[in-house]
Amino acid sequence: MDIEIDYKIGVGGSATVVKKGMEFNFELEEFDENQYADIGLKITGDYDCAIDDIYNRNSLPDLSDVGDNLTLEEYNNIFNNLQLDILNSIESELKSMCE
Numbered sequence: 001m002d003i004e005i006d007y008k009i010g011v012g013g014s015a016t017v018v019k020k021g022m023e024f025n026f027e028l029e030e031f032d033e034n035q036y037a038d039i040g041l042k043i044t045g046d047y048d049c050a051i052d053d054i055y056n057r058n059s060l061p062d063l064s065d066v067g068d069n070l071t072l073e074e075y076n077n078i079f080n081n082l083q084l085d086i087l088n089s090i091e092s093e094l095k096s097m098c099e
Helices: 072-097
Strands: 002-008 012-019 022-032 038-045 049-056
Touching: 002 072, 012 072, 038 072, 049 072
Parallel strands: none
Antiparallel strands: 002 012, 012 022, 022 038, 038 049
């Protein structure tokens, strides 16, 4: 099974799963679950589902803190680690959906 994911925090994206010559296409759309910064992710396409609490906006430091409370490198590390966690969650969900 080959999985390609194009996703950006705050933007959403798309994904493609290729399994045994069949291709499944998905759109990834973020949604605010409860007005408390909890973000979920709608996966729509050949199959549909949602991942609740994919991240919390408050888990990202404010970019304006760079220079005062943290370095740009620290900010990027936090952002990149969160992005990687989200991509792993999306990949896991797509694998289970397309088995």
